[in-house]
Amino acid sequence: MTTNENINEVVDFLCEYASRLLSCGVHTSRVVRNTQRIAHSQNMWVTLEIFRSHITLTASIRGTNHYVTRLVEVPKAPISFSRNSALSSLSWIAYDNDPSLDELKEKYQQILEKPKLSPYLVLLLVALANMSFCKLFGGNPMAMAIVFLGTALGFFLKQKMGQWKSNTFSTFILSAFVASVFCATVANYFLNPEQTVIAMSTSVLYLIPGVPLVNGVIDIIEGHIMIGASRLIDAMLLIFSIAVGLGFTLSIFHDSLL
């Protein structure tokens, strides 16, 4: 139970929890609700103001007027649905069972230490996904094979640039360029113009930022206009980066694509 002595420790945990949850690709109202559930389990009241890269959090022990306010930076982390699910479940465990802060911290740590999917498995699944996408657009087996290889190449570069902590927009531009230029080059030899267009248009779709797009819309509908707009602007910039990468390829192969 929270007291005046350990209030700072509890608030630190709330900040850590809220910022971590936001960083793994969760829409804003869920971050607010989940953090409030955790606070409830510690006999605390909390309110949050959430922006794209910072959270302001004010908390107090229920029934007192001793308030603590913190401004916390949101860590940069890749989207993780697995962490989103586990952290949401943790908030319900806290709400339903009122565990101690130490128990919560222990479970939280276990969630952070959970292993991710193997990057090679993800690479294979993404290449298969884009290949299937090509089929849905009417691609023939040769176009599908070319898209599979182009996607694997582009996504591998994206994974490597992620490890090197490269700028996100440069990563998207280069990844889109590599995937599309590979498809355009090989398609020139093996595909007719119609199939070439299908292969080219499919080659970069693994980069579409679906999570910020949907979260942005949910945030705006739920009244979190600022962060919703930020997420949509982020998504638009990423889509623009994909277009730039693909645009480089188009400008190289323009004559053969007409």
Added chain:
Amino acid sequence: MNILLEFFVDGLFAAIAGIGFGAISNPPRRAFLYIAILAAGGHMLRHLLMNYFAMDIAFSSLFAGMLIGLLSMPLAYRAATPSTVIYIPALLPMIPGKFAYNTLFSIMMFLRTSHDPQLADLYLTKFMSNGLITFSVIFFLTIGSTLPVFILPKQAYQMTRKNKVL
């Protein structure tokens, strides 16, 4: 029989696409099956509406998005994940890639042919129509899939409550 096969192939490839696009966001392993079901169901419905009911791609996407959003509620409950975890990857196979590509291609061609008013006009029109379709489909997909969550908020926000696996 041919029709059944056509829908099976459509659903199968949409499911593979959904699983792959989901894998990028590191979902819990138990979510993959439900992502596949939603992706296949949504894409098959859109295929049906577009090819057998002559509906346009934007409104077909709206209904497909709504189906995905609705089905995501019971399936997310079974998977013990937030519904967004399974429905966002399921929407991605319906992104209108060809229209998006044609939008970009039209911009480039417009810039290249700007000295020829007739050709420039043609590419500008193509840019507008392809861009509008791309935007409408993405907008309708997103709105369609999020609608059920707003209609049933209490149910939508308790998916992870009974999660015993964490």
